[in-house]
Amino acid sequence: MKKNKILFYLLIFLLFLLSFVSLNNFIMDNYWNYGFSYNIANDLIPYRDFNMVLFPLFPLLCALVMKIFGSKLIIYYLFCSLIATLIIYFVKKLNGGRSITLAVIYFLLLFEVGGYNILTVLLFFILLYLEHYQKSDYLIGLILSFLLLTNQKMIVLLIPTIISCDYKKILKRLMTFLVPIQILLMYLFFNNALACFIDYTILGLFDFGHKNFIISLYFIIELLIIVYFIYKYLKTKDNLALYCLCFQIISIPIFDSYHLVLSLIPFSYYAFKNIDSVKIVNIMFIFFILLTNFAKGYYFLKDYRQLKINLDSSSNYFLTFSYKNLDSVSDTLYKYYCSYPDKTVYYFIGNSYYYKLSHKITIDKYDLLLYGNNGYNGNEKLINRLKQEKDAIAIVEDLDAREENAFDQFNFDFIHYVEDNYKRIDRIGIYFNIYEIKN
Numbered sequence: 001m002k003k004n005k006i007l008f009y010l011l012i013f014l015l016f017l018l019s020f021v022s023l024n025n026f027i028m029d030n031y032w033n034y035g036f037s038y039n040i041a042n043d044l045i046p047y048r049d050f051n052m053v054l055f056p057l058f059p060l061l062c063a064l065v066m067k068i069f070g071s072k073l074i075i076y077y078l079f080c081s082l083i084a085t086l087i088i089y090f091v092k093k094l095n096g097g098r099s100i101t102l103a104v105i106y107f108l109l110l111f112e113v114g115g116y117n118i119l120t121v122l123l124f125f126i127l128l129y130l131e132h133y134q135k136s137d138y139l140i141g142l143i144l145s146f147l148l149l150t151n152q153k154m155i156v157l158l159i160p161t162i163i164s165c166d167y168k169k170i171l172k173r174l175m176t177f178l179v180p181i182q183i184l185l186m187y188l189f190f191n192n193a194l195a196c197f198i199d200y201t202i203l204g205l206f207d208f209g210h211k212n213f214i215i216s217l218y219f220i221i222e223l224l225i226i227v228y229f230i231y232k233y234l235k236t237k238d239n240l241a242l243y244c245l246c247f248q249i250i251s252i253p254i255f256d257s258y259h260l261v262l263s264l265i266p267f268s269y270y271a272f273k274n275i276d277s278v279k280i281v282n283i284m285f286i287f288f289i290l291l292t293n294f295a296k297g298y299y300f301l302k303d304y305r306q307l308k309i310n311l312d313s314s315s316n317y318f319l320t321f322s323y324k325n326l327d328s329v330s331d332t333l334y335k336y337y338c339s340y341p342d343k344t345v346y347y348f349i350g351n352s353y354y355y356k357l358s359h360k361i362t363i364d365k366y367d368l369l370l371y372g373n374n375g376y377n378g379n380e381k382l383i384n385r386l387k388q389e390k391d392a393i394a395i396v397e398d399l400d401a402r403e404e405n406a407f408d409q410f411n412f413d414f415i416h417y418v419e420d421n422y423k424r425i426d427r428i429g430i431y432f433n434i435y436e437i438k439n
Contacts, residue, residue, distance in 0.1 A: 016081040033115030034076040035353040037062035041071045048193035053373045057149040058116035074319045080114035090125040100275045104268040120151045141173030145180045156246040199375035207372040219255035334359040344392040370409040392437040
């Protein structure tokens with residue numbers, strides 16, 4: 001029996017790993033999350049040396065793993081696969097192994113791109129597990145703190161504790177809740193990163209919400225889920241419904257397919273938790289696994305002539321796939337980067353992390369040019385920083401094609417400022433212009 005369990009979780013782990021290194025490998029969120037961890041593993045200080053809107057627990061943990069096993073992308077994927085497997089483990093512990101719940105959550109997790117949100121989901125199910133089995137309040141407080149340090153919006157998960165009016169419980173949980181936060185603040189203070197941390201992760205959310213909130217079908221579905229949990233809680237006063245309701249904040253303010261999948265995970269657990277395991281459901285579970293991996297594999301392999309597997313052990317992308325045309329662009333940009341050895345060369349490009357990490361170029365604060373990712377009035381800060389440059393070169397993405405996407409988070413305003421105020425001196429292919437930055 002024990003051997004079968006080990007084989008089951010090993011299979012789940014390998015299937016998640018396959019998912020990450022295939023279709024999900026080409027989602028930029030993965031390169032940003034990997035890049036944050038890579039930066040820390042290579043001794044950069046978050047917020048001070050590079051901009052990051054998320055709280056730092058995931059990249060710090062992943063960076064620790066990278067310090068031990070190496071800082072390649074495959075290590076990041078192995079770490080994410082382990083987290084996803086642990087989610088299935090805790091769901092199974094919580095619901096007695098009911099297959100329909102496992103099948104649906106497994107299916108949803110296949111569309112997870114990894115990174116800090118997958119750690120948020122794991123910690124959330126650990127929290128539900130501790131609450132369900134009435135474990136130590138000190139331990140629950142610690143997990144609540146880890147949730148906050150993974151995703152700042154998870155502060156709302158304190159609500160079930162606070163409204164319980166059990167003051168002994170509240171005090172015990174707050175005691176351990178505050179300890180990791182104090183450690184983080186001291187780390188940031190002594191590394192001269194505290195002010196930037198507050199700006200990027202808290203104040204910057206005002207810019208983030210202003211530029212990213214749109215009403216769509218995903219918004220309507222999320223609203224229905226919220227109404228469902230409000231109804232369930234008011235009817236049953238069930239703390240589980242309240243926790244699942246609080247978790248829905250994870251989709252705010254970006255209502256898209258990715259954040260909808262995240263919000264559907266606790267919904268699926270709650271909605272299907274009482275369905276007993278039967279043979280047909282076990283068959284459905286296997287069918288889900290085969291179908292989703294076949295679909296993902298087909299999508300991944302249909303353009304197989306454009307793919308290559310990276311077998312260079314010195315590459316950051318060792319043992320992962322890449323598109324040949326992206327690698328060609330990356331090599332061209334790197335060649336141009338190296339042609340200015342006496343100047344600072346910046347990438348003002350949406351895929352800067354991908355291109356820079358492929359050639360181990362140090363990340364800077366211009367490499368994540370997304371609205372809301374540069375602190376309060378972030379665009380103005382970027383422009384003021386650029387005005388301090390004396391003599392630099394910028395490789396700038398041509399926006400003519402990208403601006404057709406009205407919902408793109410890329411900071412078009414900053415690029416327009418560069419185009420309007422600096423001299424273009426060269427062009428690389430049809431996608432990039434070269435500007436001389438002189439003030």
